[in-house]
Amino acid sequence: xxxxxxxxxxxxxxxxxxxxxxxxxxxxxxxxxxxxxxxxxxxxxxxxxxxxxxxxxxxxxxxxxxxxxxxxxxxxxxxxxxxxxxxxxxxxxxxxxxxxxxxxxxxxxxxxxxxxxxxxxxxxxxxxxxxxxxxxxxxxxxxxxxxxxxxxxxxxxxxxxxxxxxxxxxxxxxxxxxxxxxxxxxxxxxxxxxxxxxxxxxxxxxxxxxxxxxxxxxxxxxx
Amino acid sequence: xxxxxxxxxxxxxxxxxxxxxxxxxxxxxxxxxxxxxxxxxxxxxxxxxxxxxxxxxxxxxxxxxxxxxxxxxxxxxxxxxxxxxxxxxxxxxxxxxxxxxxxxxxxxxxxxxxxxxxxxxxxxxxxxxxxxxxxxxxxxxxxxxxxxxxxxxxxxxxxxxxxxxxxxxxxxxxxxxxxxxxxxxxxxxxxxxxxxxxxxxxxxxxxxxxxxxxxxxxxxxxxxxxxxxxxxxxxxxxxxxxxxxxxxxxxxxxxxxxxxxxxxxxxxxxxxxxxxxxxxxxxxxxxxxxxxxxxxxxxxxxxxxxxxxxxxxxxxxxxxxxxxxxxxxxxxxxxxxxxxxxxxxxxxxxxxxxxxxxxxxxxxxxxxxxxxxxxxxxxxxxxxxxxxxxxxxxxxxxxxxxxxxxxxxxxxxxxxxxxxxxxxxxxxxxxxxxxxxxxxxxxxxxxxxxxxxxxxxxxxxxxxxxxxxxxxxx
Numbered sequence: 001x002x003x004x005x006x007x008x009x010x011x012x013x014x015x016x017x018x019x020x021x022x023x024x025x026x027x028x029x030x031x032x033x034x035x036x037x038x039x040x041x042x043x044x045x046x047x048x049x050x051x052x053x054x055x056x057x058x059x060x061x062x063x064x065x066x067x068x069x070x071x072x073x074x075x076x077x078x079x080x081x082x083x084x085x086x087x088x089x090x091x092x093x094x095x096x097x098x099x100x101x102x103x104x105x106x107x108x109x110x111x112x113x114x115x116x117x118x119x120x121x122x123x124x125x126x127x128x129x130x131x132x133x134x135x136x137x138x139x140x141x142x143x144x145x146x147x148x149x150x151x152x153x154x155x156x157x158x159x160x161x162x163x164x165x166x167x168x169x170x171x172x173x174x175x176x177x178x179x180x181x182x183x184x185x186x187x188x189x190x191x192x193x194x195x196x197x198x199x200x201x202x203x204x205x206x207x208x209x210x211x212x213x214x215x216x217x218x219x220x221x222x223x
Numbered sequence: 224x225x226x227x228x229x230x231x232x233x234x235x236x237x238x239x240x241x242x243x244x245x246x247x248x249x250x251x252x253x254x255x256x257x258x259x260x261x262x263x264x265x266x267x268x269x270x271x272x273x274x275x276x277x278x279x280x281x282x283x284x285x286x287x288x289x290x291x292x293x294x295x296x297x298x299x300x301x302x303x304x305x306x307x308x309x310x311x312x313x314x315x316x317x318x319x320x321x322x323x324x325x326x327x328x329x330x331x332x333x334x335x336x337x338x339x340x341x342x343x344x345x346x347x348x349x350x351x352x353x354x355x356x357x358x359x360x361x362x363x364x365x366x367x368x369x370x371x372x373x374x375x376x377x378x379x380x381x382x383x384x385x386x387x388x389x390x391x392x393x394x395x396x397x398x399x400x401x402x403x404x405x406x407x408x409x410x411x412x413x414x415x416x417x418x419x420x421x422x423x424x425x426x427x428x429x430x431x432x433x434x435x436x437x438x439x440x441x442x443x444x445x446x447x448x449x450x451x452x453x454x455x456x457x458x459x460x461x462x463x464x465x466x467x468x469x470x471x472x473x474x475x476x477x478x479x480x481x482x483x484x485x486x487x488x489x490x491x492x493x494x495x496x497x498x499x500x501x502x503x504x505x506x507x508x509x510x511x512x513x514x515x516x517x518x519x520x521x522x523x524x525x526x527x528x529x530x531x532x533x534x535x536x537x538x539x540x541x542x543x544x545x546x547x548x549x550x551x552x553x554x555x556x557x558x559x560x561x562x563x564x565x566x567x568x569x570x571x572x573x574x575x576x577x578x579x580x581x582x583x584x585x586x587x588x589x590x591x592x593x594x595x596x597x598x599x600x601x602x603x604x605x606x607x608x609x610x611x612x613x614x615x616x617x618x619x620x621x622x623x624x625x626x627x628x629x630x631x632x633x634x635x636x637x638x639x640x641x642x643x644x645x646x647x648x649x650x651x652x653x654x655x656x657x658x659x660x661x662x663x664x665x666x667x668x669x670x671x672x673x674x675x676x677x678x679x680x681x682x683x684x685x686x687x688x689x690x691x692x693x694x695x696x697x
Binding site: 002004005007008009011012013014015016017020021026029032033036037038039040041042043059062063097117118119121136137139144145146149150151153154155171172173176179185186187188189190191192193194195196197198199200201202203204205207209210211212213 | 247250251253254255266267268271272275279285286287288289291292293301306307308309313357358359360363376377378379381382383386406407409410411414417418421422436437438439440446447448449451452455456466471472473474475477478480481488491492493494495496497498499500501502503504506507508509510518520524525526527528529532
């Protein structure tokens with residue numbers, strides 16, 4: 001390994017007045033990594049599930065996302081259609097090639113033109129499926145993968161995210177538990193998304209739609 | 224970046240006379256402190272989180288070598304590469320070599336203070352690679368050939384008319400010929416111009432707010448989405464991180480982000496928190512083909528075990544500068560290097576040397592606000608005092624200060640003489656103050672009396688009062 005690496009590690013150990021971590025101490029650190037302890041969790045993230053769904057909706061709206069609760073998965077296509085109509089957006093979608101999304105009755109909205117692929121410049125509206133929602137801050141969790149390209153989350157002006165209410169958890173830590181339980185290691189990208197893109201770099205005045213989507217619309221299923 | 228901290232005093236004078244800067248600084252004072260306070264009021268656990276965050280970072284620093292090695296192993300396991308850089312020159316060269324290996328001509332950049340610290344943009348330009356800053360604030364100052372004046376709001380020293388001028392001067396070729404001062408229009412202009420840069424970049428460079436040892440993941444905490452477009456569109460993603468950014472687990476990162484965003488912009492969470500692990504997976508439809516992490520030391524390893532170790536807990540939230548009366552009066556450029564405000568006054572002498580930056584630890588009234596708002600409980604005033612002591616020991620303090628301290632020490636070591644001199648001094652000041660009881664001009668204290676009158680001492684000296692009080696008690 002490189003000289004720089006050895007030198008940096010040696011300087012650190014000189015400062016700490018010890019050699020490489022070994023023995024019992026090392027076993028403790030390994031155990032901490034293998035079974036990560038939780039630190040302080042805010043009380044508001046520890047409420048029962050139905051309250052978490054309400055909190056999620058409230059926090060997401062505070063962050064300037066729009067939330068449209070629907071009862072059944074089968075209601076999603078019509079809700080998406082209605083949203084596009086209402087916003088005056090073209091009936092064109094680039095959608096994550098996810099089997100769960102594909103299983104929804106899109107054919108009932110024949111006016112919708114849907115392409116299932118990663119996003120490219122010029123795409124107006126994308127649809128993704130959230131891996132989870134975090135009530136604490138109204139945050140969506142999206143994972144990259146063959147079924148969910150990350151460009152969908154950032155290139156189009158409007159991002160529609162389908163979230164199942166039973167995927168809403170209280171705290172960030174709960175989302176990490178879900179991810180570990182998935183058992184496939186880390187995806188290339190985990191995106192926490194809370195509201196649409198914004199910047200306050202000009203005179204500290206918040207403007208929406210900096211580089212990412214101008215609109216973030218959440219279709220909440222079973223909420 | 225050229226260090227101009229040695230001329231702090233004249234920099235500060237110029238900043239106080241700069242009307243546009245003073246106008247812009249009002250936005251800072253009206254914004255960040257109030258937003259932070261409101262966010263904290265909504266989270267009753269904030270103080271518990273601070274204690275947990277402090278303990279967590281102390282734990283990391285005590286085992287930094289272990290976590291660095293684990294982080295490296297995990298990045299490699301997922302197909303990424305880790306490069307270690309002792310100093311700025313090594314880090315620049317590593318980045319250049321990666322860029323050259325893919326014949327890169329254009330590099331997009333997310334916001335990174337490490338990039339500023341190593342002077343990356345100038346270096347890439349000198350080697351015919353075009354760096355494009357994509358964070359709105361960073362983009363504005365890149366057009367103006369400036370450096371950030373704040374670690375999270377790099378263009379906070381500017382007003383909208385100055386931004387409009389910069390865009391008007393540069394955006395003509397992109398079809399924007401009208402000068403517009405509306406912030407909404409300005410941002411839209413930048414969005415459209417930079418979108419083309421994102422799509423044509425060969426390499427994307429971001430910073431890293433945290434590095435997770437458990438998973439070999441780098442984390443960025445942002446609002447605009449530029450850091451994401453920077454890392455998912457080009458073929459190569461390089462993350463620049465300093466070694467103290469290590470955090471053991473995702474649970475630990477969650478604790479620190481709860482503290483970071485509230486302390487910084489007063490947000491409960493930023494719009495985007497992005498966790499990047501390795502290059503795109505074989506079946507992925509997008510994402511970078513290569514993932515590199517550059518781990519920069521640049522003097523930090525030497526802080527471990529010494530009186531400045533606590534500074535390595537810093538998570539770069541900027542609360543200290545947002546609440547600093549000195550920063551609020553002069554802005555960030557006067558500090559003369561990358562890191563301004565109280566955290567910069569502690570870190571800069573370590574990174575560029577006390578000879579160049581010795582004046583910075585004096586740029587504090589020791590009001591203590593910085594330590595009070597620091598989410599990591601860093602004792603910033605205490606560390607500035609350490610630097611002042613070192614500066615004095617090394618005879619780097621200005622002659623006037625050395626003379627004054629020497630004169631005071633002479634009397635302080637001779638209590639009888641001190642009492643006489645103090646009594647005489649008080650008498651003299653009363654005489655000078657005359658009937659008004661105020662002094663409008665005083666030799667050697669012109670800096671004070673130019674702005675306000677000095678009230679004359681009233682009654683007896685402190686020592687006389689103390690003696691009388693002790694006598695009364697016994």
